[in-house]
Amino acid sequence: MKIFNLFFAVCCAAMVSCTEKQDEPEVPVGDVAVPELPADPEPGNTSFNHRILLLQHTGTYCSNCPNLMTSLKALSEMDEYTPKYQHVAAHSYNETGDPAYSQAAANLSQAFSSGYYPELTFNLTKENTGTSLAVNVITGIIDQLHKETADVGIAASAGLSDNALGVNVQIKAAKDGQYRIAAWVLEDGIRGKQEGASDDWMNTHNNAVRAMAGNTLNMRIYGEKMGELKVGQTAEKSFSIAMDETWKTENCKVLVVVNAAGADGRYDLANCILCPIGGVVTYDYK
Numbered sequence: 001m002k003i004f005n006l007f008f009a010v011c012c013a014a015m016v017s018c019t020e021k022q023d024e025p026e027v028p029v030g031d032v033a034v035p036e037l038p039a040d041p042e043p044g045n046t047s048f049n050h051r052i053l054l055l056q057h058t059g060t061y062c063s064n065c066p067n068l069m070t071s072l073k074a075l076s077e078m079d080e081y082t083p084k085y086q087h088v089a090a091h092s093y094n095e096t097g098d099p100a101y102s103q104a105a106a107n108l109s110q111a112f113s114s115g116y117y118p119e120l121t122f123n124l125t126k127e128n129t130g131t132s133l134a135v136n137v138i139t140g141i142i143d144q145l146h147k148e149t150a151d152v153g154i155a156a157s158a159g160l161s162d163n164a165l166g167v168n169v170q171i172k173a174a175k176d177g178q179y180r181i182a183a184w185v186l187e188d189g190i191r192g193k194q195e196g197a198s199d200d201w202m203n204t205h206n207n208a209v210r211a212m213a214g215n216t217l218n219m220r221i222y223g224e225k226m227g228e229l230k231v232g233q234t235a236e237k238s239f240s241i242a243m244d245e246t247w248k249t250e251n252c253k254v255l256v257v258v259n260a261a262g263a264d265g266r267y268d269l270a271n272c273i274l275c276p277i278g279g280v281v282t283y284d285y286k
Contacts (some may be wrong), residue, residue, distance in 0.1 A: 154273045
């Protein structure tokens with residue numbers, strides 16, 4: 001779905017928590033011990049909650065970026081909308097002086113941003129990108145993109161050994177299609193002086209993308225191909241991600257992103273979910 005006209009008509013004018021489980025049986029992923037994937041509580045069910053992805057292009061030297069930060073903060077306080085999306089911050093504006101900057105963030109902004117900051121990309125689609133969006137514009141776009149049920153459900157587990165992160169993912173199709181699975185590392189609580197900040201909370205940066213699993217840029221953004229799945233069928237994928245010693249692992253989490261091929265063969269985001277490191281998340285049924 002394209003929302004180009006809505007973006008530019010208005011732009012010119014203006015989490016689901018994962019329940020952490022302890023003492024899970026562990027399975028090896030490379031050299032990393034990862035909690036076993038949780039059992040499917042409803043094997044015959046394919047009705048899943050749907051979340052869209054909001055990708056924020058930002059940076060600490062961007063003096064206009066607090067405008068979008070303010071809109072996203074207001075959005076995070078709207079109970080009607082928080083179950084419908086997951087937010088990721090790509091700190092790509094300035095490498096020097098931004099403790100939340102990463103090459104992964106730079107890759108995401110190169111792929112989806114027009115180069116104007118701040119920008120917000122919806123569902124990893126460049127056409128669905130707008131600048132300096134007011135909160136009412138963001139909620140309007142969420143209303144357009146959000147589905148009553150998702151095309152795919154996600155279960156995941158994640159574990160850390162030394163500086164190696166292992167992630168196990170299982171997906172279950174609610175719609176026939178070609179799917180890809182990606183795993184990204186996000187970090188909260190990164191302190192860095194924000195240019196243009198009007199309040200101290202703007203100097204704490206959350207959901208900053210640190211790394212993406214995969215050997216190629218396409219794999220890191222869109223994920224590993226799982227092939228064709230029919231309704232009710234499942235597929236599994238394991239990832240191993242090197243964690244930088246400068247990241248605070250206690251503030252890190254995993255975002256699992258699942259993309260599906262459209263009629264034109266292009267992959268668009270089908271669903272996403274957060275998983276805590278050292279914990280699991282089961283299928284989120286309606």
